[in-house]
Amino acid sequence: MDRIDAMRAFVAVVNEGTFTRAADRLDLSPQLVSKYVSQLEQHLGVRLLNRTTRKLHLTEAGSRYHQRASQVLDDIEDMENQLGDLQTEARGKLRISAPVSFATRHMAPLLTDFQNRHPAVDIDLQLNDRKVDIVEEGFDIALRIGHLKSSSLIARRIAPVRLVMCASPDYLARHGTPRSPEDLQRHRYLRYSYIDMDTTGQEHHWLQANGDQPGADLVSNNGDVLVEAAINGAGIALQPSFLAGQAIREGKLRIVLPEHEPAPMALYAVYAHRQLLASKVRSFIDFLDGYFGEPPYWDRFD
Structure with missing residues (x-):
């Protein structure tokens, strides 16, 4: 008995509901499919299916075996597809x-x-x-x-x-450059508010670890809005460098408190x-x- 063929026959019978439909799907005769299932039951020493003239019923052992056998067959198919993909173009x-x-x-x-x-x-x-x-x-x-x-x-x-604390040169000229995290209490702060993003948690923990949290003068769930607000002098923002980097390169924003940056x-x-x-x-x-x-x-x- 080929164990994989027998496993495939059993899973097909369960999925299709009859030996005849399973045989059509596998392009085998119903007799051969029935033989595979019987050999599998003999090999395992348990009954997997209770057969009546109208319907097939899974035993408890059959239900457990079907679940695991389906996973094994899926893994085999995935492995074969992967090996085939090595020789084919991504599509x-x-x-x-x-x-x-x-x-x-x-x-x-x-x-x-x-x-x-x-x-x-x-x-x-x-x-x-x-x-x-x-x-x-x-x-x-x-x-x-x-x-x-x-x-x-x-x-x-x-x-x-990287997360950077940044503000516009104009804002810093008007309000001064903070020298320590505690100085943020005297500045306008632009807070990111989207609660499901890890960035928010990082911002919250950084502020807690570096002094009392400043009050948020502008709150938004979109970092682009906060970066643009910072460019226009609205306050100081803690934002990813992939958002603020271009403005920093162009001189529209300046990094403040670089020695206190959160872990990347x-x-x-x-x-x-x-x-x-x-x-x-x-x-x-x-x-x-x-x-x-x-x-x-x-x-x-x-």
Whole structure:
């Protein structure tokens, strides 16, 4: 008995509901499918199915075996597909979830360069600052920023994400430059408020560790708004350098309290770990590796 063929026959019978439909799906005779299932039961020493003239019923052992056997067969198929993908071009639709501000500022050149190299891949990019459920919502990859907690997902670190305290030269000329975190109490503070993002927690813990939290004169759940407000002299903001970096290079913003910067976070590519990677996913993750540079180009302003 070929154990894999017998396992495949049993799973097909359960999924299809009858030996006849399972045989059609496997392109085998119903007699051979029945023989495979009987041999499997004899090998395992348990009854997997109770057969009647009208319906098949899974035993308790059959139900457990079906669950595990389905997973084993899926893993085998994924492995074979992966090996096949090594010899084929990346193709198909790649669904990506990414944070709004990061994607708006930095994803378009990346996606263009990737598709120039892999023209058979179509991309569906969805922007959302919440943490999407990759499996439930059908995404291949999610880009996330922060300090990731342990989970059942695989995360590939793509680039560091630096947080900088910054304000416009005009604001600092009018209100003075803070020399210590405690000085922030005397300044207008622009706070990021999106509660589900790791950036918010990083900001909160940094402020707690460096003196009393200043009152927020402007609160927004969008970092771009806070950066633009800072450029226009509204106050001081703690924002990722991928948002504030261009304004810092152009002299529109200045970094304050650089010696008190929070520990850097990171940009990660996150994907489901139970499935072996399709060529389109593996190609995109490999393409991301090193794309932004080390340090990333948005940090080249010091």
